[in-house]
Amino acid sequence: MKTNYVKxxxxxxxxRKGSVCPFCGSRDLDTSGRCFGIDSCFQNVSCSECGNExxxxxxLTGVTFENLPDVATFDKWIxxxxxxxx
Numbered sequence: 001m002k003t004n005y006v007k008x009x010x011x012x013x014x015x016r017k018g019s020v021c022p023f024c025g026s027r028d029l030d031t032s033g034r035c036f037g038i039d040s041c042f043q044n045v046s047c048s049e050c051g052n053e054x055x056x057x058x059x060l061t062g063v064t065f066e067n068l069p070d071v072a073t074f075d076k077w078i079x080x081x082x083x084x085x086x
Contacts, residue, residue, distance in 0.1 A: 018056055021047035031056075 002010070013022035020027050026049035035042045041058040068074070 021050060021052065022054070023047065023052045024050040026050065
């Protein structure tokens with residue numbers, strides 16, 4: 001269970017979009033390592049000013065499509081003909 005102190009740090013950090021240290025407010029942040037999961041990604045973050053460390057958690061919030069198939073191919077897919085495999 002998160003304490004009110006931790007909830008407050010998290011709220012302040014997220015409000016600032018992860019751009020400053022939640023402990024001291026410094027913008028001098030270092031990132032390292034990434035670990036990809038099925039529905040999320042993690043990144044280690046540390047503050048060069050105060051030395052505190054934490055982990056950012058990223059989740060999928062949208063998608064942008066590039067190189068879309070032509071309309072005829074797309075129509076075949078949605079009608080079940082040559083449906084792409086998952």
